[in-house]
Amino acid sequence: MAQTTPRAAPVVLRLEGVEQLYDGKIRILGPLDLEVRDGEFLSLVGPSGCGKSTLLRIVAGLLRPTGGVVRLRDRPLGGVNRSAAMVFQSFALFPWLSVVENVAVGLEAQGVGIRERLKKAEKYIDLVGLSGYERAFPRELSRGMKQLVGLARALAVEPELLCMDEPFSALDVLTARTMRDLVLDLWASPAVTTKSILLVTHSIEEAVAMSDRVVVLKANPGRIAETVELKALPRPRRSDAPAVRETVDRMYALLA
């Protein structure tokens, strides 16, 4: 897990002077620089409307920034970021595809044969704990289960970088906590090859509980206000541990 990462880890993804304007004049983001290191769990927090989702879309290659460059291991990103996979707040599952078809859809798009993609899909459905639900349709699942499908679908393409946009905010508190633990377990598990995670959240507690590093954004336009290193904070992090609480308090003060 995090401790096994070498000290000066290479960079998976780097944003250089990235900015986003609407209508050529309304600046909603940047310019900002950001990097995601190999094996790192990085969180972005900030007030609503500060451009977190926009930033994540830029990283995923779904939105071309109006200025600056995105580099994947030093190669500038042209179109969709194939080495990233996204988990959506709204789940964004295909309602007409079964669980296994949803999980396999990225592999199908890559042209992976049916046998192999079913095998892989099974593996990740199993890892998120949804075995037995392969043939179910999204509408038959609870919200928590839907997001598990979303997670399995993203992991199944074995991306270098996992992007998650407020993945737990549409879930109830208990389900959200279970999901957080699951993500951390999977991140640590040798069965999952994806080791770099970029999480967008508006919950400071969530960011502190999960990340190696937290980038705090401020609004109008979205800029980096502060970067907080949490590598030294021991895991597992219980929310009532003094060190964790002290960190959370410090970050609240930063944001205020």
Next chain:
Amino acid sequence: MTRRLSRSLPVDLGLVAALAVVLLASLFGGSFLRPYDAPELEPSPALLPVYLLRSLARLGVAYAAALVLALAVGHLAARSPTARRFILPTLDVLQSVPILGFFPAAVGLFIGVFGGSALGVEVAAVFLVFTCMFWNLAFGVYESLLTLPEDLQMAATQFGVRGPLRWSRLILPSVLPTLLYNSLLSWANGWYFLIASEIIAVGPARYTLPGLGSYLAQAVIAGRHDRTLLALGLLVATTVAMHLLLWSPLDTWAERFHLEETGDHPRTPRVARVLGRSRIVRGITRSLVIPLGQQALGVAGRVLDFVGRHGRAVGILVALGLPAAMAYGGYGLYGLFSGRPLAPEVLGLPLDLFSSFVRVSLGVVLSAALAVPLAHRISRSPERRATAVAVIQILASVPATAFFPLIAVVVTWGLGMNAAAVLLALSAMFWYVLFNVVGAAAAIPKDLVEVARGLGLGGAGYMRRVFVPAVAPGLVTGCVTAWGAGWNAMILCEYLETGGRVLSVRGVGATLARATYVTGDMQVVAASLASMVLLIILVNRLFWGPLYRQVAARCKMEA
């Protein structure tokens, strides 16, 4: 069916001009309506299945073409704002133009293209049917793609779902429910026009277009009521069978393609709700539709991806061809009107238009007066509504044009040609009003009904204070569509030739028919088509559009 009114008059007029001119241009090819020795249809009832198949084949070809093009065009309109600006007004014009009026022109064009062979008539009929099916499907595709959640589209993009896979996994599934519903309407429309064009072929135009419609027309002309009834029975049986064997199984399958988060759209009433319980429908759904459906989506995805990739070339071709055709047609039109004085028929057009206008308006008023109370009765309980909607929908998909040759019979009863014309127009118009009102009535919130009950509003009070205001937007939409359908009916029912006898009333439809089939005066054809289209568009823009906006603003249900 009519979903939009509005937008700019100049764009519409330009498009109408383009459409009229392109089709009229074809009239000058010289081959126009030169009646040739069309053989009589073999009247043996044993051949009826063959005629039915020929009619079905025309419809099938037109539908396949309309479907592919509607998907490509609707998708393009949803994706590209530039394309949207041209596509939407074009569809809008297509839905308000009396397509039947252009049939003779289309026949002329395609007979010219096919070197005078009977294939030209076939293609003209298919083209006509295609046109009336297309706009409705394209609107459906466009509108359902607008409601496709952005996150889902982004997820597809992120996971590399593109090309044929994007069609089969994202776009087709998301438009399927709407597409099916609109297909039903399109087929009903298609039948209507196909039968009409077959009847025209037998009646004044004398072309070979063997099919159920021409068989019907010929039987009526020959006064063989037994054959007429047989053909009508076959037509009704075919429509019912299509619901049972095709639409309902497809619809049952399509249930799974409904997006979850579209609760704001009242679900369209569907025949499948009722028929879906039948064993035949379930059997077909399970054994045929579900296994074949996925394959079909895959194949369709590949076809549409291919079409989409070559769409740009087609667009450029159209963009270049249209102005050229317009110039050619404009030149022809100029010659038509500058070369000689105006024909007396042209001078009589205002009065013709007025008579037809009165007939169509009467049809609209009668339709509304009948539909509102009936819808009220139907809507009193949900179960009754589901059954009634299924029955009505099947009834409505029996093409009213099949009954048009019966004008002759009605007139011999002594009802007079005027009454017969209005009656037949009504049979084409009434359904649109009824459907829209029933749909609107289904969306009346239950709370509102209960509150009205609690306040002691019953009978007339309920009608006046709750029901009529609640269904008013649907009523207007239905009336607009009926109004368009009424003009199409005029073309068919104002002038009829049966066995040497001519039955006609004064009207623009009659003038158009006489000019195309009897005198062959192109000036009159051009002038009556143009003035009719102009009148329809003007009334749509100046009356129905504002009326709809006002009614919608005042009577819209707040969510």
